[in-house]
Structure formats: structure tokens, C-alpha cells
Amino acid sequence: MTAGPIAVIGANGFIGNRLVEVLHLTGRPVVPVVRRASALALPGRFDLDVRLADARDEQALTAALAGCEVAVTAVAGDTDTLVGTVEPTYRAADRAGVRRLVHLSTASVHGQAPPPGTDERSPLSVRQPIAYNNAKVRAEQRLLECRGRGRTEVVLLRPGIVHGPRSQWIGGLADAVLDGTAVLVEGGRGICNAVYVDDVVGAVVAAADAPGADGEAFLVGADELVTWRDLAEPVCRALGVDVDDLPLLPFGAAEPTSRWRDRVAALAGLRRHLPAPVRAGLGAARRAARPPAAPAAGHPAPRVTLETALLHTCRWQLPSHKAHRMLGWRPLVPFEQACRHSVSWLAFAGYPVVGER
Amino acid sequence: MIDVAVVGCGEVAHRYHAPALSVLEGTGALRVTAVLDPSRRAAQRFVDRFRAARAVADLPALLATRPAVVIVASPPRFHAEQVVAALEAGCDVLCEKPLATSAPDGRRMVDAAERTGRRLAVGMVRRQLPATRALRRILRAGVLGDIRSVECFEGGPFTWPVASPDYFRPDGGNGGVLQDVGTHCLDLLTWWFGEPTSTRYADDAMGGVEANCELALTFGATEAHVRLSRDWARPNRYVVEGTRGRAEWEVDEARVLRLDLDDGPLGDLAVDGPDRDGSTAVTTDFEGAFVAQLRAVATGRWEQLTSGREALPVLEVVDRCYACRDTMPMPWLRPGGGR
Numbered sequence: 001m002t003a004g005p006i007a008v009i010g011a012n013g014f015i016g017n018r019l020v021e022v023l024h025l026t027g028r029p030v031v032p033v034v035r036r037a038s039a040l041a042l043p044g045r046f047d048l049d050v051r052l053a054d055a056r057d058e059q060a061l062t063a064a065l066a067g068c069e070v071a072v073t074a075v076a077g078d079t080d081t082l083v084g085t086v087e088p089t090y091r092a093a094d095r096a097g098v099r100r101l102v103h104l105s106t107a108s109v110h111g112q113a114p115p116p117g118t119d120e121r122s123p124l125s126v127r128q129p130i131a132y133n134n135a136k137v138r139a140e141q142r143l144l145e146c147r148g149r150g151r152t153e154v155v156l157l158r159p160g161i162v163h164g165p166r167s168q169w170i171g172g173l174a175d176a177v178l179d180g181t182a183v184l185v186e187g188g189r190g191i192c193n194a195v196y197v198d199d200v201v202g203a204v205v206a207a208a209d210a211p212g213a214d215g216e217a218f219l220v221g222a223d224e225l226v227t228w229r230d231l232a233e234p235v236c237r238a239l240g241v242d243v244d245d246l247p248l249l250p251f252g253a254a255e256p257t258s259r260w261r262d263r264v265a266a267l268a269g270l271r272r273h274l275p276a277p278v279r280a281g282l283g284a285a286r287r288a289a290r291p292p293a294a295p296a297a298g299h300p301a302p303r304v305t306l307e308t309a310l311l312h313t314c315r316w317q318l319p320s321h322k323a324h325r326m327l328g329w330r331p332l333v334p335f336e337q338a339c340r341h342s343v344s345w346l347a348f349a350g351y352p353v354v355g356e357r
Numbered sequence: 358m359i360d361v362a363v364v365g366c367g368e369v370a371h372r373y374h375a376p377a378l379s380v381l382e383g384t385g386a387l388r389v390t391a392v393l394d395p396s397r398r399a400a401q402r403f404v405d406r407f408r409a410a411r412a413v414a415d416l417p418a419l420l421a422t423r424p425a426v427v428i429v430a431s432p433p434r435f436h437a438e439q440v441v442a443a444l445e446a447g448c449d450v451l452c453e454k455p456l457a458t459s460a461p462d463g464r465r466m467v468d469a470a471e472r473t474g475r476r477l478a479v480g481m482v483r484r485q486l487p488a489t490r491a492l493r494r495i496l497r498a499g500v501l502g503d504i505r506s507v508e509c510f511e512g513g514p515f516t517w518p519v520a521s522p523d524y525f526r527p528d529g530g531n532g533g534v535l536q537d538v539g540t541h542c543l544d545l546l547t548w549w550f551g552e553p554t555s556t557r558y559a560d561d562a563m564g565g566v567e568a569n570c571e572l573a574l575t576f577g578a579t580e581a582h583v584r585l586s587r588d589w590a591r592p593n594r595y596v597v598e599g600t601r602g603r604a605e606w607e608v609d610e611a612r613v614l615r616l617d618l619d620d621g622p623l624g625d626l627a628v629d630g631p632d633r634d635g636s637t638a639v640t641t642d643f644e645g646a647f648v649a650q651l652r653a654v655a656t657g658r659w660e661q662l663t664s665g666r667e668a669l670p671v672l673e674v675v676d677r678c679y680a681c682r683d684t685m686p687m688p689w690l691r692p693g694g695g696r
């Protein structure tokens with residue numbers, strides 16, 4: 001097991017913060033690394049050796065990683081940040097003598113609605129309709145290129161929909177439920193590819209040490225099959241809302257922006273890879289790419305982005321067999337328990353949870 | 358025209374005091390003559406902005422310029438020493454909040470003001486907002502009936518551009534969200550309702566400083582629940598419920614209160630104009646509150662500001678909270694569950 005400190009680059013984000021919490025509370029030495037001091041509000045709850053460095057600044061990051069055995073990249077940001085931080089981060093880790101870099105990628109490198117049969121061996125595209133996916137693919141590619149020129153090992157983790165306390169999939173959904181903008185596309189029957197944040201942390205810890213994992217990518221998901229309705233239901237219930245009262249929209253209702261026709265065209269090119277409901281929705285969208293009727297005064301319109309529409313219509317549960325086999329990792333938190341934790345956190349965060357305060 | 362010196366040229370001084378000082382310097386009410394900050398860059402920003410200002414090396418050098426008023430906007434752990442020195446040098450002092458990092462330090466500062474006969478005020482700028490002043494009058498007039506409950510949520514992800522990680526050090530003297538945002542919140546509550554008769558407090562600090570905290574306060578028969586966060590945003594809102602109606606104030610909203618009375622909702626109520634005695638300049642925004650505060654200083658109307666003595670009860674509440682702190686329930690925190 002890793003004995004030396006584990007640096008968490010991006011320690012103020014959702015997953016980075018949880019990594020710091022779990023590592024510290026389980027007695028593992030952890031070094032939070034953030035870009036600016038104002039990002040230390042959450043790591044600052046503990047008395048830790050915190051370090052400042054921009055992940056684009058190789059020199060500063062090299063100093064920040066000094067003495068760390070493993071580094072985890074949990075950097076969030078726009079697409080330029082996601083790609084532009086990879087090389088400086090790798091070079092800094094290499095110069096600092098970090099043994100292994102665990103890179104948090106995403107299952108979305110395979111798309112929000114990957115075709116059946118998708119696993120880590122499936123080819124990745126940088127011409128997906130969602131810019132975030134392309135950036136994460138490029139980041140993975142650059143990191144593997146860097147690996148070829150350095151000594152620091154790299155492991156890529158591709159978690160699916162990471163939920164739990166402080167997740168946008170929980171807090172953001174609660175906000176949307178409360179302001180009336182939450183929706184389920186196609187009834188939310190699509191597969192969510194959910195994974196609880198603590199299980200992602202477990203995968204990171206396993207990836208820090210597992211032999212033979214260098215240069216490999218691993219999908220990280222729950223064993224249970226969770227739909228989007230399943231994920232929304234406990235949040236709605238906690239807020240006193242019946243999940244069946246959420247607006248149900250068709251795939252074709254997704255975001256009629258100025259780029260809509262371009263996106264529909266891009267999707268049309270990928271048509272044969274899309275699940276059947278998406279293909280059906282695409283036809284409807286091409287026929288009726290028009291803005292929705294104006295909402296009633298005082299009520300924001302439910303909004304469906306293309307990303308949401310694709311996610312909610314996913315028909316494939318991404319397998320985590322490779323992570324089970326090579327990392328020795330298994331998800332440990334049952335979905336029901338994970339949801340209880342998330343609801344506890346909603347109450348903590350000040351949401352009007354029914355039955356609390 | 359009075360001469361003003363500034364101790365601490367960091368973000369709060371740069372963002373709020375400097376524009377207000379510019380406005381009043383433009384009217385001829387004051388001039389900035391000396392500034393002090395360990396960061397040469399921070400001090401230089403003031404020198405560049407104020408023609409008569411010069412940067413000095415230390416506090417004795419600043420006080421040797423004999424300013425009439427010293428604005429202390431340094432990190433809170435330096436307030437006590439700097440304020441007492443300024444008072445003893447014969448200056449009046451406007452100190453940024455919190456007045457001090459402990460009630461004993463605050464009392465020492467107030468004693469110094471009374472001993473020297475100088476004036477000491479604390480920058481509780483929210484008292485300058487027409488909306489908070491109007492709510493105070495509404496409460497005092499009994500418009501809402503007997504007050505049953507007060508709910509306050511304030512905060513969101515922390516974005517204030519602090520200069521160093523030391524800001525979050527448990528031994529750094531800055532405290533956490535309670536001492537920071539909580540000082541504003543507690544000042545308003547004690548201004549509206551008087552000193553609390555009991556306090557319960559919990560936060561999420563685990564060896565460091567808290568990012569979240571929760572207070573239950575009683576003001577006579579009134580229960581107040583305060584939730585502060587540097588972590589996650591909820592609507593920043595104060596809600597006062599009485600037997601005859603309720604009032605809502607959005608944090609830092611200068612001029613608007615929502616007032617719903619049992620005999621019919623009034624809805625959003627724009628609060629405009631000065632107090633009945635004309636004592637308060639109209640403030641249309643948070644930045645304007647700093648101008649109003651400085652105008653009171655420049656015109657010698659210190660009674661319009663929060664005096665050091667008035668600030669002591671909040672320091673005492675904060676001390677009591679930290680002394681009897683409990684840990685907020687966080688069942689998800691320990692891997693595998695539990696508290």
C-alpha cells in the first residue's frame with residue numbers, strides 16, 4: 001500500500017474534496033493542491049499541509065508535489081483547462097519523483113449514451129457532439145503520450161455519473177426540483193451508469209497501488225443497474241415532490257440553441273451508433289427544431305440540454321470488469337445507502353428536506 | 358478636510374474602502390495621507406490612486422503623520438494591537454469587522470477608546486442599508502406582531518481572493534465562516550433583537566476552521582436559526598416570522614424588503630430615502646454603504662456608525678460559540694457511514 005503522501009490536484013472540487021476527506025479520515029497522508037488560496041475553504045476544515053499551484057504551472061506544481069508518492073488529478077474547468085493542464089501536470093509529477101499519477105477521466109469519453117458492447121477497448125472519438133467528451137479524450141491521449149517520455153506511471157479512471165454529497169447530480173438536481181426546471185427525458189428510463197463518490201475514491205486508492213495498471217484505462221461504475229428515475233426519486237422524495245410529477249420530455253425537446261441544427265447534423269452522422277429512442281427522437285428533432293412555447297409567467301421553463309437528453313436515453317451499462325480484475329476494486333456502497341447519505345447531506349446543506357428540522 | 362490613514366491595503370480596502378475614499382476625497386471631505394501594508398504592491402495601488410498618500414514602513418511611521426482618522430483593514434488578528442496604538446496616538450479609528458478575534462481583545466480596544474477619549478467604530482456596513490434599517494423600524498413598531506422565528510441562510514462557495522493559505526490556518530486568528538460572515542449576521546440580529554439569551558452552536562471544523570456552521574439563538578421568546586456556509590449555496594435570505602406577518606430580506610439587497618402581512622401581502626417593498634430624522638444618506642447598494650459610512654466619519658457623525666462597545670456582544674457570542682462548539686451531524690462523512 002502507498003505509504004507516502006498522496007497529492008490531490010484539484011482538492012476543492014467534488015471528487016477531490018471527498019478524496020481528501022476519506023484519505024485523511026482513514027489515516028493516509030494527503031496533500032491537497034489547489035490553484036488559489038480561496039479554494040481552501042473545504043480542505044481548511046482539517047489541519048493539513050496544503051499547497052498552492054496552478055496545474056498549468058509546471059514549476060509551481062513540481063514544488064507542490066515534492067515528497068508525494070502518488071498524485072491524483074481531479075482538475076475541473078473548461079475544455080482548454082482539461083486538456084492544457086495534462087502535460088504540465090505530468091512533467092511536474094515526473095520531475096517531483098511521483099511514482100504514479102492517477103488521472104480522473106470520465107466514462108463520457110465513450111459518449112453520454114454509448115452503444116451496447118462499449119468497454120475500455122472501444123475506440124474513442126474526438127468528434128463527439130459534446131465538447132467536454134472530446135476534451136477528456138484528448139486529455140487521456142496526451143497523458144499517455146507523456147507517459148512514453150517519462151518515468152511516472154499513469155492510470156486512467158473513467159467513472160460514470162458520480163453522485164453523493166456535494167455532487168451536482170444531487171445538489172444541482174435538488175435546485176432544479178425546487179425551481180421547477182427538473183425534467184426526465186423519455187421517462188428517465190435510461191441507464192445512469194451511477195457510481196457513488198466513495199466508490200470512486202476506493203478506485204483511486206486501488207489504482208494508486210495495483211501492479212500492472214500502468215498505462216491502462218478503467219471504467220468505474222456500480223454493480224447495480226440504476227436508471228435516471230432511480231437517481232431522481234430519493235432527491236424528489238426528500239424535498240416532498242413525487243418523482244412522477246416531474247415533466248417528462250421527449251429526446252427531441254433538447255436545447256434548441258443556435259447550434260441546434262449543427263448538433264442535430266452531427267448526431268445524424270452518428271445515427272447508427274445511437275440507441276433506438278435517440279434515433280427516433282432525432283427524427284422528431286430534425287422535423288421540429290424550434291424553441292418551445294414560452295413558459296407561464298414566473299415559472300422558468302424546464303430545460304433539456306443535449307447532454308441531458310443523451311444521458312437520460314442511455315441503454316448500456318458500462319462494465320467495470322477490468323477494474324475488478326486488475327485493480328482488485330469493487331464498489332462497496334449500496335445505492336440505497338448512497339442515497340441516504342446524499343439526502344442527509346441535502347439537509348445539512350440547508351435544503352428543505354421533509355422530516356428534517 | 359480630515360486626513361485619513363489606511364492600515365491594511367488588501368482586498369477589502371482595495372475593493373470597498375478605496376472607491377469610497379475616492380468619492381469623499383473628490384468632495385473635499387477628506388484626503389488619504391498615509392498607507393501601510395507589508396505588500397508593496399497593495400500599498401502602491403493606494404499611492405497611485407490618492408495623490409497625497411505615501412506608503413510607510415510601519416505603524417509608528419504611519420501614526421507619526423498625525424492622521425485624524427485611521428482605517429484599520431488589516432487581518433483581524435492585528436486589529437487589537439493596531440487599533441489601540443492608533444487610539445493612544447490620538448486618532449479616531451474605523452476598524453473593519455470583526456473588531457477583534459476575541460471579546461477580551463475587543464474590551465481592551467473599547468477601554469482604550471474610552472480612556473483616550475477617541476472614537477472607535479466598526480465597519481458593520483449592513484447597518485447603512487435602507488432595507489436593514491427599515492426592517493429594524495418595522496420590528497420596533499410591532500408591525501409583524503410577536504416575532505416567533507427567524508431563519509437566516511448566508512453563504513456559498515468561498516471566492517474571496519485571500520492572499521495566502523494562512524487565512525485558513527486554525528492558529529491564523531481569522532476563524533472560519535462564523536467569525537467572517539457570521540459577524541455581519543450576528544450584528545444585524547443583535548441590532549434588531551438585542552443580545553441573545555442563549556446560544557447553541559455546531560460546525561464542521563475537524564482540526565482546521567469551519568466551512569459550515571449552524572447556530573440556534575434565542576432572543577427572549579424568539580428563536581433564530583442561522584446557517585452559514587463557505588461550501589454550498591442556497592438562497593441567501595433572512596426570514597422573520599411574526600404573529601401578524603413575515604418579512605424577507607435578501608442578503609446585501611440595499612433597498613428591497615418582502616413584506617407579507619396577514620391583512621394582505623404587500624410584496625416587494627422598495628425602501629427609499631433617509632431615516633425620518635434625515636440622518637442617513639441614501640444608499641442604493643452595498644458599495645454605497647461604505648460611502649455612507651465614510652461620510653459619517655468625515656462629517657463627524659460617528660453616532661451613525663456601530664461603536665466598538667456596540668460590537669462587543671457579537672464578539673462575546675462568537676467566543677461562546679467556539680467555546681461550546683459541537684460537530685454538525687454529517688452521517689456521510691466517515692467512509693462506511695457513521696458520524
